[in-house]
Amino acid sequence: MPINLDKTDLAILRALQDDGRMTxxxxxxxVHLSPTPCLRRIKRLEQAGVIDHYTAEINRSLVGIEISAFVFVQLQRNSKENAAQFERAVEQLNEVQECFVVTGSYDYMLSVATRNLASYDRFIKEKLGDIETVAKVDTTIVLNQVKSRRQLPL
Structure with a gap:
């Protein structure tokens, strides 16, 4: 359920999305506040879960991550047990950056990052392919990223 945010809360969130390291x-x-009330608002937003966590965005290519892919997964049978087993297994896979439950022909869409095609091949065959509930996997390799935006449109 959404939390009630005023214009100052939204200004704080927009500013932190642009630069989470500012003092x-x-x-x-x-945001035109004095430091103490600003800090109180930040703490309230953190405690309410609006601010989920802080992180650094890393340039993939500069750390040797060459492959980005979207992987579509269909389960053998769409059941609560199969979904739970698949989701537990995916939590253990470091290559999986994001996992979405989707509608349509597939049950899940994964965002995957690996060092190269060989490591992607190993990921598919030795990790994702070993999950018992997986029936079908389809991959789309990203050739070039045109836009990346983590900030929400507040």
């Missing part, structure tokens, strides 16, 4: 003093100035 509280810098943020307070940017």
């Amino acid at each position: 509280n003093a810098e943020l307070a100035e940017k």
Whole structure:
């Protein structure tokens, strides 16, 4: 259920999405608050789960991650037990960046990152392919990323 956010909360969230490393003093100035009330609002947003976590975005190519792929997975049988087993297994796979339950011909869509095609091949054959509930896998390799935006349109 959405939390009630005022214009100052939204300004704080927009600013933190743009630069999560800014100091509280810098943020307070940017959103026209003094530091103490700004920090109180941040703590309230964190405690309410609106601010889920803080992270650094890493340039994939500069750390040797050459392959990005979308992997569509169909389960053998669409049941609560199969879904739970698949989801537990996917949680253990470091190559899986995101996992979505989807509608249509497939049950899941995974965003996957690997070092190269050989490591992607091993991921499919030795990891994803070993999950008992998987019936079908279809892959789309990303050739070029045109846009990447993590910030939500608040």
